[in-house]
Amino acid sequence: MSEHPIERQEYNITAYTENQIGLLNRIAIIFSRRKINIESLNTSPSEIDGIHRFNIVIHETEEVVRKIAKQIEKQVEVLKVYYNTNQEVIWQEMALYKVPTDIIAEKASVERLLREFGARAVVIRKDYTVFETTGHREETDRLITVLQPYGLIEFVRSARIAIIKHSDGFNRKLREFERTEPGSEVVENEFLNRRDEVFEM
Amino acid sequence: MLTKAEPTQLVPETTLQTMSGAEMTLRALLAEGVDTIFGYPGGAIIPIYDALYDFAGQLNHVLVRHEQGGIHAAQGYARASGKVGVVFATSGPGATNLVTGLADAQIDSTPLVCITGQVFAHLLGTDAFQETDIINITTPVTKWNFQVTEASQLPEALAKAFYIARSGRPGPVLIDITKNAQLQQCDFPEYKVCHHIRSYRPAPIVRPEYIRQAAELINQATRPLVLWGQGITLGRAEAEFRAFIEKSGIPAAWTILGAGALPTGHPLNVGMLGMHGNYGPNVLTNECDVLIAIGMRFDDRVTGRLDKYARQARVIHLDIDPTEIDKNVATTVPVWGDCKETLPLLTELVEARIHPEWRQRFEQFRAEEVAAVIQEELFPTSEELTMGEVVQQLNELTQGEAIVVTDVGQHQMVTCRYARFNHARSNITSGGLGTMGFALPAAIGAKFGRPDRTVVAIIGDGGIQMTIQELGTIMQTGVDVKIIILNNQFLGMVRQWQELFHERRYSFVNIGSPDYVTVASGYSIAGKRVADRSKLRRSLQEMLQHPGSFLLEVMVTKENNIFPMVPQGCSVSEIRLR
Numbered sequence: 135m136s137e138h139p140i141e142r143q144e145y146n147i148t149a150y151t152e153n154q155i156g157l158l159n160r161i162a163i164i165f166s167r168r169k170i171n172i173e174s175l176n177t178s179p180s181e182i183d184g185i186h187r188f189n190i191v192i193h194e195t196e197e198v199v200r201k202i203a204k205q206i207e208k209q210v211e212v213l214k215v216y217y218n219t220n221q222e223v224i225w226q227e228m229a230l231y232k233v234p235t236d237i238i239a240e241k242a243s244v245e246r247l248l249r250e251f252g253a254r255a256v257v258i259r260k261d262y263t264v265f266e267t268t269g270h271r272e273e274t275d276r277l278i279t280v281l282q283p284y285g286l287i288e289f290v291r292s293a294r295i296a297i298i299k300h301s302d303g304f305n306r307k308l309r310e311f312e313r314t315e316p317g318s319e320v321v322e323n324e325f326l327n328r329r330d331e332v333f334e335m
Numbered sequence: 336m337l338t339k340a341e342p343t344q345l346v347p348e349t350t351l352q353t354m355s356g357a358e359m360t361l362r363a364l365l366a367e368g369v370d371t372i373f374g375y376p377g378g379a380i381i382p383i384y385d386a387l388y389d390f391a392g393q394l395n396h397v398l399v400r401h402e403q404g405g406i407h408a409a410q411g412y413a414r415a416s417g418k419v420g421v422v423f424a425t426s427g428p429g430a431t432n433l434v435t436g437l438a439d440a441q442i443d444s445t446p447l448v449c450i451t452g453q454v455f456a457h458l459l460g461t462d463a464f465q466e467t468d469i470i471n472i473t474t475p476v477t478k479w480n481f482q483v484t485e486a487s488q489l490p491e492a493l494a495k496a497f498y499i500a501r502s503g504r505p506g507p508v509l510i511d512i513t514k515n516a517q518l519q520q521c522d523f524p525e526y527k528v529c530h531h532i533r534s535y536r537p538a539p540i541v542r543p544e545y546i547r548q549a550a551e552l553i554n555q556a557t558r559p560l561v562l563w564g565q566g567i568t569l570g571r572a573e574a575e576f577r578a579f580i581e582k583s584g585i586p587a588a589w590t591i592l593g594a595g596a597l598p599t600g601h602p603l604n605v606g607m608l609g610m611h612g613n614y615g616p617n618v619l620t621n622e623c624d625v626l627i628a629i630g631m632r633f634d635d636r637v638t639g640r641l642d643k644y645a646r647q648a649r650v651i652h653l654d655i656d657p658t659e660i661d662k663n664v665a666t667t668v669p670v671w672g673d674c675k676e677t678l679p680l681l682t683e684l685v686e687a688r689i690h691p692e693w694r695q696r697f698e699q700f701r702a703e704e705v706a707a708v709i710q711e712e713l714f715p716t717s718e719e720l721t722m723g724e725v726v727q728q729l730n731e732l733t734q735g736e737a738i739v740v741t742d743v744g745q746h747q748m749v750t751c752r753y754a755r756f757n758h759a760r761s762n763i764t765s766g767g768l769g770t771m772g773f774a775l776p777a778a779i780g781a782k783f784g785r786p787d788r789t790v791v792a793i794i795g796d797g798g799i800q801m802t803i804q805e806l807g808t809i810m811q812t813g814v815d816v817k818i819i820i821l822n823n824q825f826l827g828m829v830r831q832w833q834e835l836f837h838e839r840r841y842s843f844v845n846i847g848s849p850d851y852v853t854v855a856s857g858y859s860i861a862g863k864r865v866a867d868r869s870k871l872r873r874s875l876q877e878m879l880q881h882p883g884s885f886l887l888e889v890m891v892t893k894e895n896n897i898f899p900m901v902p903q904g905c906s907v908s909e910i911r912l913r
Contacts (some may be wrong), residue, residue, distance in 0.1 A: 152534050156470055156480070163475050204658040210479045210499055213534045309535045 144173070145199045146218045146225065146296045149188040150180060150304050152211040161188065161212075164205050170194060174227070176293035181303055185213070191294050212313055218298055225296035229274035230256070231265045231281055232288040238263055244284055251277045262287060351524060356486030357386035357517040360450065361394060363493040369421050369721060371395045371412060371783050373405040377425025378465060380431070380452030382517035384423075397812055400804040401430050404776035404892060406436025407802070410445045411780030413452035414763045415738055415788075419500050420780065422449040427465030427583055430511070431472065437507045438476040442767030443592060446505035448496045456484040456513040469511050478506030486519035490526055497831040498529035503537025504656040505569055538655065541680065543674040548668045549651045550629075550684030556625035559585045560606060560616070560695045562637075565592035565675055565766075566630015568759045573597075575678040576629065584688040586697050588616035590631050591747075592766040592775040594808060595756035599735060605697045609637040610901045611748040614910060615700030617901060620645050621908040622696075628672050629653045634767065643906035653677055707912040708898050713753060718890035720868060722821045724750040728872050729791065729819075731753045732879055737789040738763060738781050742774035742798030748897045750793045760785075772801030777810055778816045789817065789879065796822040796848045803854065809884045810858040817878050818886040820851055823893050831896045845850040866890035 151157055158177065165172050173191040180187035192199065199217050207215040235258065238244050248255075251264040251273065267277055274291055343548060354362075360383055364372070372394055376384045387396060399405040402424045409420030420440075424430055430451040430861050440447050454463040466575060470482050479499045489512070496508040553559055567576045573596050580587050580597060586605040587597060597604045606613030606622075617639075620626065626648040631637070636643045641663060649667040652660050653674050660669045670677050712723030729737075735755030741747040741764040756762055763781055765773040778792035799820050826844040833841050855862035861881055864872040871889070878885040901910045 154480075156474065159471055167475065201658070201662060208656070210532065210535045228477050247665050308533075311536075 142193055142195050144191060144220050145196070146223045146294070147188070147190040147192065147199070147203060147206070148216045148218070148296065148298060149190070149206055150213045150215075150308075151186045151188060152213070153184060153186045154211045157209070157211050160209050161190075161206055164202055165190075165192065166196050168198070168202070170198070170202070174294040176295050178295065182305060182308055185304065185308065189294055189296050207209055214307060215303070216298060216301070218296070222300070223296040223298055224292050225270070226268050227271060227274060227294045228268045228292040229277070230288075230290050231267070231277065231286060232262050233265070233281055234285045234287065235259060235261060235263045237284045241284065244281075247277075251280070253277065269315065311331065345874065351522055352833075354518050354523050355382065355386065355517065356483075356489050356512065356519050356521060357382040359486060359489045359521065359523050360493065360512065360517070361386050361390050362523065363490055363526055364421060365390075365393055367419070367493070367497045369394065369419070370782060371397065371486045372421045372423055373397045373408040373412070373780060374423030375399055375402050375405055375425070375429060376423070377427075377429045377452065379426035379454055379514050379519070380423060380429070380450075380512075380517070380732070382514065383452065383512070395783075396423075397779070397808065399718065399776065400807045401802065402432035403435055403772065404779075404802050404805040404808065406440070406447070406449065407770075407773050407776035408434045408780030408783070408805075408808070409447055409449075410436060410440055410443075410773075411446050411740060411763055411777030412784035413440075413447060413780075414777070414784075415441060415760055415781035415790075416784030417760065418784065419448055419497055420445045422447065423451075424449065425452045425465065426454055426469070427463075427467045427840075430469040431467055433509070434473065434476060435768075437473055437509065439765055439768040439770045439773065440507035441476045441478065441764070444499040444505050445507065445563065445887070447507040448500050449507065449509045451509060451511045452517070453482065453511045453513045455515045457515070457658075459484075459513070469509065476507070477509050480509040481512040482513070484513045486516045489516065490524065491529075494527060494529035495532060498532070499535065503535075538673050538676075539657070539671050541677055543680070545668055545670050546677065546680045549653075549670050550681055552625050552649055552651060552668060553583060553585070553627065553681075554684075554686050557690075558590050558619075558623045559583070559625040559627060560619060560623035560648075561587035561627045561629060561691070562590070562616075562620075562631055563587045563593045563596060564590040564631025567593060567596040570630065570655065570673055570675045572673075572675040572678055573759050575675060575682070577601075579678045579682040579685070581686045582682055582687050582798065584690050584694075585627065586616075586690070586694055588613070590634070590637055591751045591762065591764060593631060594762040595752060595759045598757050599755045600757075603694075606701070607752055609634075610639070610903075611752065611897050611899065612702040613701070613752070614899050614912065615697040615777050617899070617907040617910045618700060619696060620838065621647065621906065623648050623670070624649065625649050627651045627653070628664075629678070630655075633745045635663075638663060639901045639905055639907040639909075643908075653681075660693055688695060704899065704912065709753075712749070720866065720871065720889060721824075721895060722746055722891050723753050724868075725819065725821060725871065725875075725889050725891070726750050726753040726793070728875050731873055732872075733789060733791070735761075737761070737791050738785060740764065740774050740781055740790065740792045741777040741791075743769045743771045743828075744795045744796045744797060745823070745831065745895070745897050746793055746795045746821040747787075748828075749821075756894070771798040774798060775802050775816075775818065776805045776808070779812075779814055782814050782816050790815070791817045793819045793821060793834075795827060796820060797826045797846055798910075799851070800846075800848070802830035806855060806858040806860060809860060813883065815882075815883075816884050818884065820886065820888045822848060822851075822888055823891050823892050823895070824848070827895075828897070830894070834894070834896065834902075836902070844894055851886060851888045860884045860886055862886035862888070863887040864890070
């Protein structure tokens with residue numbers, strides 16, 4: 135974990151859950167009761183049929199994130215929660231940009247820019263064109279600045295999705311969870327395993 | 336989805352039968368061993384009440400006077416008996432009236448299953464009459480909640496509800512049942528009790544390395560101190576706890592919800608923790624070398640100022656709930672697990688000690704506290720009655736055998752400090768939430784939960800007026816609850832703070848009272864008012880010997896303060912004796 139646990143930084147919280155109505159609210163209020171803003175929230179299927187995966191991004195200290203992760207995991211329908219710094223995950227966000235087609239068509243510089251940013255045209259109409267790009271926040275942000283002078287009409291960015299670098303997936307763990315008498319892998323407190331790293335005094 | 340339970344046990348004799356969702360609900364309650372329900376009918380729960388009409392001999396329904404009274408009664412029932420408390424309420428206002436009790440049960444880990452009626456499923460979201468989104472309203476104050484819209488979901492939802500409410504760290508569960516689901520006819524298979532939910536891990540596997548580390552720390556300690564909470568009682572580990580304390584010889588102090596797990600008179604019981612706790616355990620928290628916290632959660636009323644709390648000590652924390660470990664106080668050794676399991680393992684590894692010098696310190700502080708506070712509170716020389724002497728007289732009459740239920744405020748602190756408890760599940764009070772109005776209904780519930788025990792409710796003149804309507808429940812059921820109102824004609828705890836910290840600006844704490852004895856008599860409850868020391872003991876005796884409920888109003892001195900006190904924002908070692 136972070137070497138400076140007092141400092142606030144971005145953390146990626148990954149929660150494996152049952153697919154249950156109301157669980158989103160149950161998770162969201164764990165943040166709102168502490169008046170913590172959720173920077174990004176994505177729910178999606180996971181590698182396992184029927185198991186949902188939440189990706190939540192917040193800007194907080196390691197200590198707060200650790201407590202929140204435990205409080206999320208405590209919810210009955212949550213199987214497992216992990217939290218990671220940006221360095222510990224591979225992450226992406228997608229963005230869509232709508233710009234007037236005539237300007238794009240006129241200015242060769244725009245086309246060059248879009249290529250530079252790896253943007254891809256999704257829709258080309260007479261009046262506007264929609265480009266898509268995927269990347270880190272700074273990259274998608276930079277393209278806004280670049281497109282602004284060319285009459286950017288609309289912009290939207292998706293929630294972040296993140297894959298944990300060192301994770302070997304959830305399949306094996308889930309089988310443990312399904313057993314009435316689980317092995318120590320599942321019932322041991324993973325936060326306790328990392329005490330040396332997370333202990334703050 | 337409701338598919339994860341792996342139930343094993345088959346309960347009722349019935350095979351496949353067709354019945355209404357309402358009847359299924361009641362059969363599920365019977366299969367879970369429920370005998371008492373606290374509730375209040377209304378439009379959206381009529382089908383369940385209709386079915387209940389035929390279960391009169393098997394399920395005792397206590398008609399309360401307000402849903403808040405119902406849920407507090409269920410809490411009292413659960414806390415006194417160790418069983419799950421069950422509540423029925425209708426949709427809309429019936430359901431929202433449960434919220435305070437749910438919050439109280441959530442923070443005090445009380446196992447409850449609340450069943451609320453809901454409008455027809457096709458009306459959900461249309462602002463129908465008495466529709467309220469009770470699932471979302473109660474999400475932050477329940478361990479789990481679930482809305483049932485099809486009768487076929489009921490057996491599994493209820494099985495999960497009881498399993499979740501009572502397992503691990505217990506807590507309240509709410510099941511909201513739409514009216515169509517109650518009316519719907521459906522096949523009722525054999526009811527299966529739930530024992531496993533794959534996403535829910537109520538009890539961890541104990542990790543022996545932490546037991547070993549904890550034992551090592553304890554064996555090296557010269558000034559160890561145990562702090563215990565309700566976890567001992569919730570884990571039914573009183574005997575294991577006592578064995579641990581007696582072998583290790585470690586002085587032990589309690590949170591108010593932990594009171595009674597080790598009898599008040601036990602030589603190693605050194606008293607109460609926290610803002611109005613005893614002098615010794617508070618001061619010595621900041622002198623001990625190893626602090627062993629068992630089934631307690633380092634509430635701010637216990638720790639005072641956190642950055643000056645036990646900084647010198649190494650901390651061992653035994654708890655079943657991993658979110659409590661390292662939440663408020665950083666631990667050296669976390670012993671995550673059910674204390675029923677971890678305590679015997681620890682007892683085996685700790686050396687037998689007696690710590691005479693260290694225990695002597697507690698004796699010294701005790702003597703100082705007796706001289707400065709306790710003597711005058713329990714055996715006053717002043718003319719007016721004190722709250723403490725009422726509790727002291729009661730102790731002498733009940734010998735610590737009664738269940739004592741308190742409300743919130745000065746009388747609560749006095750009672751927790753001075754009442755004798757020979758047994759666990761005897762001090763029933765609203766600890767974490769501090770809910771005024773808790774005591775009267777909780778005492779009613781406690782008596783239903785433990786009809787063999789004397790139940791005494793001690794209530795202030797503020798709190799009694801918040802749920803006084805439950806005298807009607809006493810009248811109608813004939814339940815035997817002894818009610819002591821300690822009337823100081825003030826909202827005493829707020830007045831004390833205004834005196835000490837707000838220049839005696841007594842803002843809206845001067846509360847008037849009705850003639851309680853007349854009110855009681857209107858409900859056919861015997862009563863008496865006493866303001867005179869010479870009549871106190873006889874009045875208490877009369878109350879205890881009276882067949883049936885009795886209300887005793889005791890006029891006590893108006894402006895007494897509760898000491899010792901750790902002022903807010905101060906360290907536990909800055910506790911004031913006056």
